[in-house]
Amino acid sequence: MQSLTTHYQQLLGLPSNWKVEHVDLSMPGKRVTVKLKYTGQNVQCPECGESCSIYDHAPEQRGGVKTVTALWAGKYSRFTLMLEGFVVQLLQQGASTQTVATLLNLSWHPVDQIMRRAIKRGIKRRPTEAIKHLGIDKKSLRASHQYVTTLNDLDGGRVLDVVETRSTKATEKLCTSLATKQQKKVLSVDMWKPFAEAS
Numbered sequence: 001m002q003s004l005t006t007h008y009q010q011l012l013g014l015p016s017n018w019k020v021e022h023v024d025l026s027m028p029g030k031r032v033t034v035k036l037k038y039t040g041q042n043v044q045c046p047e048c049g050e051s052c053s054i055y056d057h058a059p060e061q062r063g064g065v066k067t068v069t070a071l072w073a074g075k076y077s078r079f080t081l082m083l084e085g086f087v088v089q090l091l092q093q094g095a096s097t098q099t100v101a102t103l104l105n106l107s108w109h110p111v112d113q114i115m116r117r118a119i120k121r122g123i124k125r126r127p128t129e130a131i132k133h134l135g136i137d138k139k140s141l142r143a144s145h146q147y148v149t150t151l152n153d154l155d156g157g158r159v160l161d162v163v164e165t166r167s168t169k170a171t172e173k174l175c176t177s178l179a180t181k182q183q184k185k186v187l188s189v190d191m192w193k194p195f196a197e198a199s
Contacts, residue, residue, distance in 0.1 A: 004025075005022065005023055008020045008023050008034055011080075011082070012080060012082075013080075013081075014036075017040030018036055018038055018039070018040075019037045019038075020035070020036060021037045030105075038054075041053065077113075077117070078110075079110070079114065084114045084117070084118070087104070087111060087114045088114065088115070088118045091111075097112050123161070126160075131153050131155070131160075131178070133154040133155050134151065134153065134160075135152040136149060136150070136171060136175075137149070137150050138166040147166040148162050148163065148164055148165070149162070149165065149167075149171055150174075151177065151178075160178065161174055
């Protein structure tokens with residue numbers, strides 16, 4: 001039977017230079033504490049990114065130390081990339097943020113942050129090829145009078161960006177969110193005044 005430390009070694013997807021030394025499961029506190037040990041010779045500097053040797057090992061403490069980037073989690077995230085990927089898959093299947101939070105016993109905020117990080121990563125990887133026909137439209141949120149403004153690739157049938165409200169300022173933000181060669185194309189908008197003023 002697989003040991004708990006081996007299980008977490010695989011669960012975190014750790015490279016060979018990281019080792020799970022101890023796992024403490026606290027069911028009443030709903031907390032898992034995983035103690036890791038770096039077994040390699042060199043580390044990556046958190047400031048310049050260059051490889052460097054280890055000077056010493058500081059005792060466990062808070063503040064005043066630099067943290068080496070963890071390969072299994074995003075920067076400033078307290079969740080593994082594997083868990084974040086699972087959250088994104090649930091959201092892509094149409095589950096609401098609150099539904100996913102309830103399913104995973106999380107609050108709404110961390111699920112929303114995971115979603116926002118995924119969107120940023122997706123936008124960063126988005127190709128910058130020319131888009132011939134752009135469209136701007138407003139969408140109401142359910143039965144309320146709250147609106148979002150969407151920027152769409154009309155030929156590709158995809159939403160490129162979304163901003164809150166349907167104001168001139170929001171529309172201008174959308175118009176400048178694309179690469180320069182993508183902006184000077186045919187733009188279709190309805191007769192909503194803020195759209196006309198911004199385009």
